[in-house]
Amino acid sequence: MDLQARIFVAGHRGLVGSAIKRTLEAQGFERILVRDRGELDLLNQEAVARFFAQEQPEYVFMAAAKVGGILANSQYPADFLYQNLVIQTNVIHAAHLFGVKKLLFLGSSCIYPKFAPQPIREQYLLSGELEPTNEPYALAKIAGIKMCEAYNRQYGSNFLAVMPTNLYGPNDNFDLESSHVLPALLRKFHEAAIHKAPSVEVWGTGKPKREFLYVDDLADACVYLMKFFDQRDTAPFVNIGTGEDVEIRELASLIKRIVGYQGEIVFRSDKPDGTPRKWLDVSRMARLGWNASTTLEAGIQQTYDWYRKQHLIVRP
Numbered sequence: 001m002d003l004q005a006r007i008f009v010a011g012h013r014g015l016v017g018s019a020i021k022r023t024l025e026a027q028g029f030e031r032i033l034v035r036d037r038g039e040l041d042l043l044n045q046e047a048v049a050r051f052f053a054q055e056q057p058e059y060v061f062m063a064a065a066k067v068g069g070i071l072a073n074s075q076y077p078a079d080f081l082y083q084n085l086v087i088q089t090n091v092i093h094a095a096h097l098f099g100v101k102k103l104l105f106l107g108s109s110c111i112y113p114k115f116a117p118q119p120i121r122e123q124y125l126l127s128g129e130l131e132p133t134n135e136p137y138a139l140a141k142i143a144g145i146k147m148c149e150a151y152n153r154q155y156g157s158n159f160l161a162v163m164p165t166n167l168y169g170p171n172d173n174f175d176l177e178s179s180h181v182l183p184a185l186l187r188k189f190h191e192a193a194i195h196k197a198p199s200v201e202v203w204g205t206g207k208p209k210r211e212f213l214y215v216d217d218l219a220d221a222c223v224y225l226m227k228f229f230d231q232r233d234t235a236p237f238v239n240i241g242t243g244e245d246v247e248i249r250e251l252a253s254l255i256k257r258i259v260g261y262q263g264e265i266v267f268r269s270d271k272p273d274g275t276p277r278k279w280l281d282v283s284r285m286a287r288l289g290w291n292a293s294t295t296l297e298a299g300i301q302q303t304y305d306w307y308r309k310q311h312l313i314v315r316p
C-alpha cells in the first residue's frame, strides 16, 4: 500500500473509522476517500456501485455498520440484522466488481458461541449457540466473514476479516441507551460526580468479564494487516484484543477512580448480563507480529480527557 494509494474508509466518522483515518493520516497516506451517510448511504446498492465506479478505491477499510451496546441490540434486532447484512453486502460485492486490491472487514468477538471455551480461538466460530441479546448482529457479522472467504475462494479476492474485542476511545457513542458499557460508565460517573449524586447504576450483576481494546491500537493493527499481510497469511480471519479481561465491577471501580467520583455503585441485576465472558486468544495476531500497547487505565484516561474536551467540561 503506497502513500498515493486510494483508500476508502467506510464509516470514517465512527469510533473505528475515525481512528483508522487518523492512523493513515499520521503515516502519510494522502488519498483517503471518505463519504458521510448523507453523501453516500451504504444501504443503497446503486449508489455504492456508482461511488466505486467513480472513485476506484484500491483498498477498503469496512468500518461502517449498525453498532450498539447490549440494550440497543436487544431492542432493535431487525435493524441490526438488516442494516449490517445490506451495508456489508453492498460494499464487499462492489469491492469485487471494481477490482479492489484488498479489503478489511470488521467483525466482532460476539460472533463466537455464548459459552465458548476461554480464551476464544478463531476456530471456535460456529461451534455452539450464540448469545441471544446480540444474535442478529452476530449472524450478520458471520455472514460478512463467510462472504469474504467465499469471494477469496471463488474469485481470488484478497479480503481480510478481523474480530476485535470490545473497543473504546475518542468518537465513541456516549448515548446511555445505545452505547457500550465503557463510554456509558464514563458518562454516568462523570455526571454523578458533577451533580454529587449518591450512587451510580451499573447494569447486570457486575460479574461478566469483558476485554477492552483502545481504538487507536485496533486501528494500528488494521493498518498493519492491510500493509503487510494478505488473506493467505491470516486465513480465514484473526482476533484482535489485549489478551486480558476484567469483570464489569472492576471496570466500574477503575472508571470511578479515574473520574474521581466519591459515591456508591449500585448493580441493577434486573438488567441483562449478556455473554458471561469473551476473552480472545490473540496468539495468531501475536505470531503476525502485532500486540496491543495501551493499558486499560491509560486508554480510559485518554478517552476521558477527549470526552471532557468535547463537552468543554472541567474536572468535577
Ligand SMILES: NC(=O)C1=CN([C@@H]2O[C@H](COP(=O)(O)OP(=O)(O)OC[C@H]3O[C@@H](n4cnc5c(N)ncnc54)[C@H](OP(=O)(O)O)[C@@H]3O)[C@@H](O)[C@H]2O)C=CC1
Pocket (backbone or CB within 6 Å): 010, 011, 012, 013, 014, 015, 016, 017, 036, 037, 038, 040, 041, 042, 043, 062, 063, 064, 065, 066, 067, 087, 106, 107, 108, 109, 163, 164, 165, 166, 167, 168, 171, 172, 173, 180
Ligand atoms: N465498538 C465496538 O466495541 C466494536 C466495534 N466493532 C466493529 O467495528 C466497526 C465499526 O464500529 P464503531 O466504529 O464502533 O461504530 P460507530 O457506530 O461508531 O460507527 C459506525 C459508522 O458507520 C456509519 N454508517 C452506519 N450506517 C451507515 C449507512 N447506511 N451509510 C453510511 N454510513 C453508515 C456511521 O455513520 P453515521 O456517523 O452517519 O452514523 C458511522 O460512521 C463495526 O463493524 C463494528 O461491528 C467490532 C467490535 C467491537
Ligand SMILES: C[C@H]1O[C@H](OP(=O)(O)OP(=O)(O)OC[C@H]2O[C@@H](n3cnc4c(=O)[nH]c(N)nc43)[C@H](O)[C@@H]2O)[C@@H](O)[C@@H](O)C1=O
Pocket (backbone or CB within 6 Å): 068, 069, 070, 071, 073, 108, 109, 110, 134, 137, 138, 165, 166, 167, 178, 179, 180, 181, 182, 184, 185, 201, 202, 203, 204, 208, 210, 248, 271, 272, 273, 274, 275
Ligand atoms: C462489542 C459488543 O458489544 C455488545 O455486547 P456486550 O459486550 O454485552 O455489550 P455492552 O458493552 O453493552 O455490555 C457489556 C456488559 O456491561 C454491562 N453494563 C453495565 N452497565 C452498563 C451500561 O450502563 N451500559 C451498557 N451498555 N452496558 C452496561 C452489561 O450489562 C454487560 O454485562 C454487543 O453489542 C455485541 O454485539 C458486541 O459486538
